[in-house]
Amino acid sequence: MKCTIVGATGYAAIELIRMIELHPYLEIVSLVSDSMTDQDINHLYSFMNKNNYSRLARFSVEHIEEVETDILFLATPSGISMNYVKQLGNWKGTVIDLSGDLRLEKTVYEKWYGHEGVDRLIQRKATYGLTEWKRDQIKQSRLIANPGCYATAILLGLLPLLAEEMIDPAQIIVHASSGLSGAGKTLTEQTHHVRSSENVRLYKMNRHQHIPEIESIAEDITGQKIMISLATYLVPLNRGIMATMTLQPLVEKTEAAWRAWFSEKYENEPFIRIGQAEPEIKSAAGSNYCDLSVYVDPRTGRLTVVSVIDNMQKGAAGQAIQNANVVCGYPETLGLTQQPFFI
Numbered sequence: 001m002k003c004t005i006v007g008a009t010g011y012a013a014i015e016l017i018r019m020i021e022l023h024p025y026l027e028i029v030s031l032v033s034d035s036m037t038d039q040d041i042n043h044l045y046s047f048m049n050k051n052n053y054s055r056l057a058r059f060s061v062e063h064i065e066e067v068e069t070d071i072l073f074l075a076t077p078s079g080i081s082m083n084y085v086k087q088l089g090n091w092k093g094t095v096i097d098l099s100g101d102l103r104l105e106k107t108v109y110e111k112w113y114g115h116e117g118v119d120r121l122i123q124r125k126a127t128y129g130l131t132e133w134k135r136d137q138i139k140q141s142r143l144i145a146n147p148g149c150y151a152t153a154i155l156l157g158l159l160p161l162l163a164e165e166m167i168d169p170a171q172i173i174v175h176a177s178s179g180l181s182g183a184g185k186t187l188t189e190q191t192h193h194v195r196s197s198e199n200v201r202l203y204k205m206n207r208h209q210h211i212p213e214i215e216s217i218a219e220d221i222t223g224q225k226i227m228i229s230l231a232t233y234l235v236p237l238n239r240g241i242m243a244t245m246t247l248q249p250l251v252e253k254t255e256a257a258w259r260a261w262f263s264e265k266y267e268n269e270p271f272i273r274i275g276q277a278e279p280e281i282k283s284a285a286g287s288n289y290c291d292l293s294v295y296v297d298p299r300t301g302r303l304t305v306v307s308v309i310d311n312m313q314k315g316a317a318g319q320a321i322q323n324a325n326v327v328c329g330y331p332e333t334l335g336l337t338q339q340p341f342f343i
Contacts, residue, residue, distance in 0.1 A: 001328055004030040004069040006059055006084060007076035009044060011181050012098050015317035016073055021051065023335035026324065029067040032059050061087055069093055071324055082118040085143075094142045094327050096320050102126035102145035103213050112209045128217055129323045131332070132269050133159055138326045146323065149315025150176050150210040150232065153243040155217060156272065156290050157307040160265040161247065162222040167303065171248040172228040179237035179281075181312055201234045208232045240281035241311045249303040255296040258303065262294055270333050271314065271322070279306045286310060286341030288318035310340075
């Protein structure tokens with residue numbers, strides 16, 4: 001399948017390029033960047049210098065069609081992707097949008113993202129791309145909203161419990177830490193080395209844009225009204241997310257029984273691993289795996305689920321490739337089975 005990546009100089013795009021190069025059936029036919037048109041990506045990023053990519057192109061539907069694109073990856077910031085989606089109209093290929101522009105209904109999006117949302121009719125055509133929970137819909141879709149990184153980690157931990165009414169949906173408290181690549185390539189005061197190095201910083205307390213995404217998708221899948229409290233932190237790592245979810249169970253199980261229960265729920269999912277060791281970001285960094293750990297506090301009766309992913313892979317490019325595999329009818333794990341970096 002021929003692929004075009006829009007926003008080709010950003011972090012998610014760089015990860016997509018690296019992964020598509022390892023994929024036996026996906027081929028990059030064009031790299032698009034309206035801000036760096038005509039520049040040579042091999043010069044911008046010298047580590048790509050053994051691959052002879054064409055110069056960065058400007059986006060147009062004519063160009064997408066000219067290079068015979070089958071799959072268009074939109075690796076652009078939120079508020080940008082929607083402009084490309086509008087232009088595509090009735091284009092026949094598959095669009096996988098890694099931004100937040102297609103994840104939320106227009107009024108909710110505008111409230112949490114602070115700028116105009118995509119037309120409701122377009123947004124309603126999009127399938128939410130949490131592969132493990134939306135696989136059948138993704139197979140039939142040609143417009144896919146790739147999930148947010150925090151949302152991916154948290155939903156994979158919560159959904160089995162919510163779907164079977166094992167926890168109180170009104171008592172969900174989450175603390176989640178992300179590496180700096182999750183903030184994107186554009187430098188800000190909070191991602192400046194002097195501010196971020198040797199530091200842990202709370203940001204967007206109770207107002208992160210992934211909150212309504214988590215709540216709306218959980219409600220859609222489970223039929224329950226869901227509200228979460230979410231504290232998000234930047235930590236001085238390049239990549240990785242650890243989300244710690246404190247929950248009130250509605251049934252009694254031992255810690256071992258909870259682990260066995262999670263293992264049964266995800267036994268056919270190749271990228272979900274139920275951990276026996278203490279969770280750490282290095283266990284998933286550089287891979288498309290989600291590691292879930294489960295703890296019971298016998299003193300308080302609370303259940304804790306810890307979810308670890310690589311925000312650049314399972315939280316972005318890896319999940320996009322996973323969804324592309326589903327759409328194309330390829331084995332879902334194709335090009336995605338590499339071990340974590342760890343060292």
